[in-house]
Amino acid sequence: MSAASIVDIIRRKRDGGELGAEEIRAIVQGAASQSVPDYQLAAWLMAVFLRGFSEQELDTYADAMMRSGRVLDLSGLPGPTADKHSTGGVGDKISLCLAPLVAACGVYVPMISGRGLGHTGGTLDKMSAIAGYQTALPVEQFLANLRSVGWSIIGQTDDLCPADRRLYALRDVTGTVESIPLIAASILSKKLAEGSAALVLDVKVGSGAFMKSVGGARQLAQTMCGIGRRLGRRVSAFLTNMDQPLGRAAGNAMETAEAVDVLRGAGPQDVVDLTVILGAEMLRLAGAAPDALAGQHRIRDAIASGAGYERWCRGVRQHGGDPEAPLPISRERHPVRADRSGYVTAINTEALGVACVELGAGRRRVDDIVDPSVGILVERKVGDQVNAGDPLAIVLGAHSAVIAVKAAYTLDDSPPTARPLIVESLLQP
């Protein structure tokens, strides 16, 4: 499409018009092929940010982004497929538990995951804490591993959704990130390109989430479910609590260790509960469980029998990793102590995530190197009673993080009314 036509498309969206399918494809294909320059994409993204998308535009946009690169065909696998996506939080290691457990229940789990950026961690960094585990595999190897052990977790590849990669990078530097249609289409396009027939979305809400309000989180969840279902997938979403870190560990190697604990029948209750609920829904959507309750039983059985842990070990080996190797966890530990008695009424979870980044557990910039050994162990969670001097958390790594972690805790005389783990469910009928 000519440069003049691209300007016409920008102008139409700017003026609040609805773009036709050809126009949206021209933008997306131009983004993928580099034929539309950054400045035109930036102006268009701002116009979309401020004018929004109709349902039709949104579906066309997500579909075009998906088709801008390779779309995996998983129909040759001998069983159903299901994936999970989380919008990102602190201490969210659920994917590591889910992938082998759901695989152990006969459903293939293709997970192409991202690295951590900003205050939230990334699944890929947690897998990279395992000695030898290869996250940068070509798609053919990913498919072979998936067929062989039922799950695979790798990093994003160049051939999937190149349009999204360019537009995502541009949104980051042009103030066009916080748009529900743009976020939803970006996530869905990548998940749709993975080829999974079923998808469970974990939309985090609260102080440690991108979405601080239930209203915003619900809108994002509805938008993503809408796109996925209209494009022929089975999609459910859960709004889950991110007013405090998930589990006890925040920091890559510690989180991987905690996920292994869960697979071996231990681990913090909230991590186990969320694993069981999301895993059950993956099974139900994939047709491997008739309903949520039956799905939950199957996931619990896969934990209890050790079948999930066995899949984990096989999968890790398949990716070149050693599941028996000790995880690199820092020995430098600094307790963060309560300076009064009372109840933990709130944890500023984003501040905790930022403290993890400062320790070296995450990235301020895309090219930062992550230290897998550092992080924060959360000793007291929202609602817990504490006495002055009790450890609220333990910093693993530099002492300088202690002040920030302490400041993230609010203590008060009376217990809070905390949000439940599952805030809302938007289930595929």
Add this chain to the structure above:
Amino acid sequence: MSAASIVDIIRRKRDGGELGAEEIRAIVQGAASQSVPDYQLAAWLMAVFLRGFSEQELDTYADAMMRSGRVLDLSGLPGPTADKHSTGGVGDKISLCLAPLVAACGVYVPMISGRGLGHTGGTLDKMSAIAGYQTALPVEQFLANLRSVGWSIIGQTDDLCPADRRLYALRDVTGTVESIPLIAASILSKKLAEGSAALVLDVKVGSGAFMKSVGGARQLAQTMCGIGRRLGRRVSAFLTNMDQPLGRAAGNAMETAEAVDVLRGAGPQDVVDLTVILGAEMLRLAGAAPDALAGQHRIRDAIASGAGYERWCRGVRQHGGDPEAPLPISRERHPVRADRSGYVTAINTEALGVACVELGAGRRRVDDIVDPSVGILVERKVGDQVNAGDPLAIVLGAHSAVIAVKAAYTLDDSPPTARPLIVESLLQP
């Protein structure tokens, strides 16, 4: 300012906030110094397009653009200064008449003008039709010519308003042209940098203007007057009719010839009238005439006495041109005849301007070469009665333009109620 801060500025404007002076200067200086990339400027421009500017933001923006390069100091001249700017139309050769006439009345006229782009002509192209006339002079020579003969018309130089030059080019390719605050600030910043104390704005309205409606033209005029006056200049604006070409000639050499006709006491009435009205206001603003009527007398006298024409000849020579040399006007002529009797009720003036561009008189792209010899002579104007077979216009140049010119004319049985030449006046008190 860091990249993160630029994103914050984009986001604040995106969300409808008011930017502080430091923030606006960071954008404008970043545009001039190339330290802010195109994609961030593009996103910011779209946010401004859709969210607008407060008066305070607008003034800061225009002022920062003016100061992004050299600001001329004309205070050393032995007399007052005044300039005129037209928003662009078809057949608008008024600057060529005004500059020497106002100079002959003792007011210095510094004109840094643009080339034609799109369907409207440019003053610079008309001056370039004169054998030898140099439009690309350094600022020092411009100032010397101005001091010597009282007027100078040159092209834009690299050292004036570099921020505007970059942002203007970017707006053209990002669908952010048609914004009144952005247009107003772009025009005013250039005119303010010229250093003239008085400014008359000719805001064209009608089928051949950028502003098709009086409402839009009035808003642009008010916005420009506001910026200029708040920044300490004396500014008046006229909304003038562009529902038909100005005068008889459209096309560079022909327009220059028509301007010379006016200076020599002939020429079409509307060109004379507009010259007298705009020139009188320049004199009034500059303090060289107590009121409009006195100013009109002075301009008419400068025509009648030949003082204006004498200034014209001296100025042209000062710029290397030969005022006696024949103008290059095409001998290939094709009449466009009425196919019915009646009245000319409308002329699609933008279509006529586009036909001129197609003939070679204007530019589709910035690097097109202009042919000074071609154009259109308008033989019948709005309200004129015609008989079938009468020439409506004469095409000078390729015959292929005849169809377009004919299609631009609307003939009907009864005469139209035409807009007056001066639609509205917004005079500096």
